[in-house]
Structures are given as C-alpha cells and as structure tokens.
Amino acid sequence: MTRAVYAGSFDPPTLGHLDVIRRGSAALEELVVAVADNSQKTSLFTKQERLDLLTAITHGLPNVRVDAFEGLAVNYLKRTGFTLLLRGIRTLSDFEAEFQMALTNRALSPGVETFFVMTSDDLAFISSRLVKEAAALGADVSRFVPPEVAAALGRKLGRPTGQILDAGS
Numbered sequence: 001m002t003r004a005v006y007a008g009s010f011d012p013p014t015l016g017h018l019d020v021i022r023r024g025s026a027a028l029e030e031l032v033v034a035v036a037d038n039s040q041k042t043s044l045f046t047k048q049e050r051l052d053l054l055t056a057i058t059h060g061l062p063n064v065r066v067d068a069f070e071g072l073a074v075n076y077l078k079r080t081g082f083t084l085l086l087r088g089i090r091t092l093s094d095f096e097a098e099f100q101m102a103l104t105n106r107a108l109s110p111g112v113e114t115f116f117v118m119t120s121d122d123l124a125f126i127s128s129r130l131v132k133e134a135a136a137l138g139a140d141v142s143r144f145v146p147p148e149v150a151a152a153l154g155r156k157l158g159r160p161t162g163q164i165l166d167a168g169s
Helices: 015-027 047-057 073-080 092-108 128-136 147-157
Strands: 003-008 030-035 064-068 084-089 113-118
Touching (some): 003 015, 003 073, 015 030, 030 047, 030 073, 047 064, 047 147, 073 092, 084 092, 092 113
Parallel strands (some): 003 030, 030 064, 084 113
16 A cells, blocks of 8 residues: 655745645655744744644545654554655755655664655645745735635735735734
C-alpha cells in the first residue's frame, strides 16, 4: 500500500497546499495531512483551527485524513508506520530547502523517502506567509485560498476578506 504524510504548518492552508494534496492523493492509496507548529513561525491560527480548515477543504478526498503532531516529522512517521513524505515545491529556492530537509530526514531516519510534487504554475507564487500579510493589510485573498479559509481569515482578522481596504484605512 502506497501511503504518505504531507506535513506542514498550513497557517493558513492555501490553494497551493490543496493542489499538492489533491495531486498527491491521486497518486497514493492513503495521504495523511499532518499539522505541526513551526517554532520559527508565529501562527495566526491555532493548531485545532488549522486541523478543522484542512478537514473541511479535503472532505471530498476519501483517501485523505488530517492529523496533528509535535516535533519532527520523521518521528511522526516512525510512530505511525509511514516511510514516505510528500512535499510540494513551488520555486528553485523551495527545491534547495526541501532537498536539504529530505537528506536530513533520511539521515535521521533511514528508510524515509521524500516524494516531491511540483505545484501548478498558476499557484507557484502563493505562500501562507504572503496570504497572511496581505489579508492583515485588507487585501482580498480569496483567489489564493479555499472559501472556508477566506471566511476564517475574515473572522480572525475582523473583516471580510473580499473587502480591499483603502490605503488610509
């Protein structure tokens, strides 16, 4: 059985993440989207909120389930019996960082392999960090995130995400 884990902070989940999830799930028998906190990032959404958002946006994918973990992804894989990590790549700089991470994961846990999926061209520029920054400044980010996430951003930031604020607001 071909099973993989797609681990990340997903703060918030973007259409780029969903693209990788859909394409990965089409190639795999089972995909676990595993949510973790990243100590180097400040999260806008709680881990539970991210779990709920990912569950909502993946509900139509029967071979995808959502879970959470603490610590290293390779330790999560060991605990759950998985040996394959799914990772999305948007840019050349992503490739360099992901390649380094894949080699580190393999050194930490021999037998763990990384399966890379290239993000679709039209989504390659989207990042959670940029979505959060743009939404916080009042930009309409609805074309970068699923509707459930756009609504959650609006609630979290206290404004409709479709409303583009004036520069003087």
